[in-house]
Amino acid sequence: MLHHLCTTQAFLRLPAALSRASRTIRSSPPATSFCRSGTDVLVAQGTEAGGHTGTMGLLPFLAGIVRRYPDVPVLAAGGIADGRTLAAVLTAGADGAWLGTAFLATPEAVEVHDVHKRLIVESDGSDTVWTRTYDIVSGLPWPANIGARVRRNRFTDEWSGREATLRDRKEEFAPAQDINPFEAPPDPDTSQIPYGQSASFVDAVRPAADWSGPSVTRPRQSWPRGLGPCCADRECRAHSRWTVSVPRLGRVLNSHAH
Structure with missing residues (x-):
């Protein structure tokens, strides 16, 4: 199951089974019961996010969730739409990001x-x-x-x-x-x-693929120094949280693919 703290379009391409199992929580207490019930992924949403949200800023909320639930993959949501903001939440302990506002201004958002x-x-x-x-x-x-x-x-x-x-x-x-x-x-x-x-x-209405591709994730052009090309190396010890994030989330996705 994927229990999340936001209602936004995923940066990570999650299977439909996970999306259907999602729940919206925006504070720490509900996460405890979800983790006890076997939650696969938590998505920590900060007040920077659009639509319904809580009152706590993303970084302190995210850091608290990561500290309390170290064995559960965590995605971050709220205020993320470029390489620098993605790098910031990865540095704070997130395994990935969950984008929303950027996907509203796309041709695919027909409603x-x-x-x-x-x-x-x-x-x-x-x-x-x-x-x-x-x-x-x-x-x-x-x-x-x-x-x-x-x-x-x-x-x-x-x-x-x-x-x-x-x-x-x-x-x-x-x-x-x-x-x-x-x-x-x-x-x-x-x-x-x-x-x-x-x-x-968001400086233009652009295809959704632009927000899940190199314009957001390319380290050499948009990520700050210290979270760059070395993170593609599985042996990178300085940024091990980022290097382990792929298999952590991959295991969750693979478990729902069968």
Whole structure:
């Protein structure tokens, strides 16, 4: 089983069986029960991620998960979209990365409107906000410590810090039941437009293959010194966490391939 702490498109190409078994957790306590039940992979998601997420930054959260569960492969999610951010989470102990925002701005994301993609491309990563406003309007029972990272707009500004009042008036803003949210373009001033802080790395709408290929993973061009070509050598002792990550995750994937 793959229990993860995020809901994003995988950087690692996981088989469908693992994807179907996924669960969303964004804090440390739930991971204990999942590990006891035989979890194959944990995906630690930081608050930098787009969409529903918790409040803790990726690196301290990731480091804590890796320390507590040393025998379970861990993927990192939230704010990752280039070689340097990938290298950072590998240095912190992750076995790989899980990308989300980058894949929204791709031709393959057919349910994501062109307006949404354009706003991601135009973002420098600082125009997002963690908010519970849209969850309050939806009426869905999300836990109090979970919100959504979305594009900051007039609606989020108006109701920030006024969540109690919004609960009393949520019917005024509830979407009509007969409207398909994928048909009409989102309104930049009022609509929920989720994406994470890694939007700062997305400079164009490009094929999904670009985000799982050399532009992200090529050490010589995009990785900082010290996490470079030597990591392709299985005998590299300085970066053994990276060299063992492939077989660790490979064993999990192979076990689900039969």
